[in-house]
Amino acid sequence: MSDKDSKRGGITRRSFITTMGAGVAGVAASGALFSGTSQAKAPEIHKAGEAMRITLTINDHPYVLLVEPRWTLLHVLREVIGLTGTKEGCGRGECGACTVLIDDIPRYACMTLAVEAQGHAVTTVEGLMHGEDLGVVQQAFVQKDAFQCGYCTSGQIMASEGLLRANPLPSSEEIRRGVSGNLCRCGAYTHIFEAVEAAAEMKQK
């Protein structure tokens, strides 16, 4: 199962073990599991502090999880599943470090309840990997030296990835706007803009 997992969507052996350690049932078989919520049943109230069972699709893997209603997607990604590529910066929608894609659209995982991500496809920076190889936007960030400390980088990469999925050849103004929801305290902005431009070109090939 771990071999199979490591080939799909880039979950490494380490994160897989972390995942199991956190008591999460990683479900191997895909298909059938995408139905997510149980549409047939009348909605039930989930009490405060009580764990509820949800299925999240993260980087094409279905995860069956027990979560409290108040847990954010960011908390579940990092602390429950162990996908620590997504960073917590401000925790209040004002920095962009926690940017993930939900149905290909960049959003802040800190401002999204995990339970609300049910039935949607979540992509984190780990999901851009091809096995042990970096994805295109990641490669471009390395090539263009688009970071110093690197803390904001996974958020920058996910905002850029989302931009390029919606708009494969953005203008420089569109690039600036596309990553305007991501702060970089090192001030690597010009290199980030160059990296997105380079990634757009690389994706064309």
Added chain:
Amino acid sequence: MLPHFSYIRPETGSEAMSQLSDPESFVLAGGTDLLGCLRERIFPVRKLVSINGLAQFHGITETEDGGVRIGALTTITEVETHPLIQNRFPGLARGASEVASPQLRNQGTIGGNLCQKPRCWYYRGEFDCLRKGGSQCFAAEGQNQFHCIFGGDGICFIVHPSDTAPPLIALNASAVIAGPKGKKRQVPLEKFHVLPADDLHKETVLNPDEMVTEILIPPPPPRTRSTYRKVRARRAWDFSLAGVALAVHIEDNKVVNSRVVLSGAAPVPWRSKAVEDVIQDRELNSKTIADAAQAVVEGAEPLEHNQYKLPLFQGVMEEELLALTNQA
């Protein structure tokens, strides 16, 4: 970590409304404002009713009369980029494009944008302020550089944070509001927000068991131009320091009708009748525009640290009217 709350996600509108009749419940849509309020414990919330499963409140459609209906759950990005909005109501498309950041626009909804809680730092901070049931407004004598110049009435000096409400009000839009037992009412957005003098403890006319389900924009009169301009320090995230939404109907070079609404000015989106009166039936020449710039701050009551807003509003009004005359 957010405080504890219970959670339900109804699958029908009537189920959602019956859940909202519980006085401890709150509507969860995009969550970009609500989760922040929960995190900072601004007000107690014991139960969230997620309306995100209700597809009927999502999307933009043309109405039979040539206007537009926007479901309350439509995201700000969808409003910003929809061809109907861009072509017919450019002021609203511009307003939506100026909201927060790309991620927040992708998540935040038009209904939520109209129902935002105030951003006054005393309200959002650990201050037992008047609006939160305390005994004093800390902004009155404190740090008030981002506070209002109209409509505070010596009580509470918040500004309404929405960038979509001013253009919507300029375009004469209404909110459709659903209530308990299938009740529905329609309120012009101009009358949707509440001044501190009328009720200090709510920002909108919504009752706790009601929610906005859609926004209706009537067809624009021919030759109406709509714009929105927002001034702020940073190009992302910041709320309006001074903003102007215009919907101006010009015939034979003269203003036949206009609606002028300010952001960053008052506890509600602030309709500037003074400017509307000054430009009525006049050509938008330099004299008219100078008079409008004077009129926009008529009756303003700035506080100690926000006096800069007066020349700022004057400049923005001047520039926006000039830009309007330069449009073909």
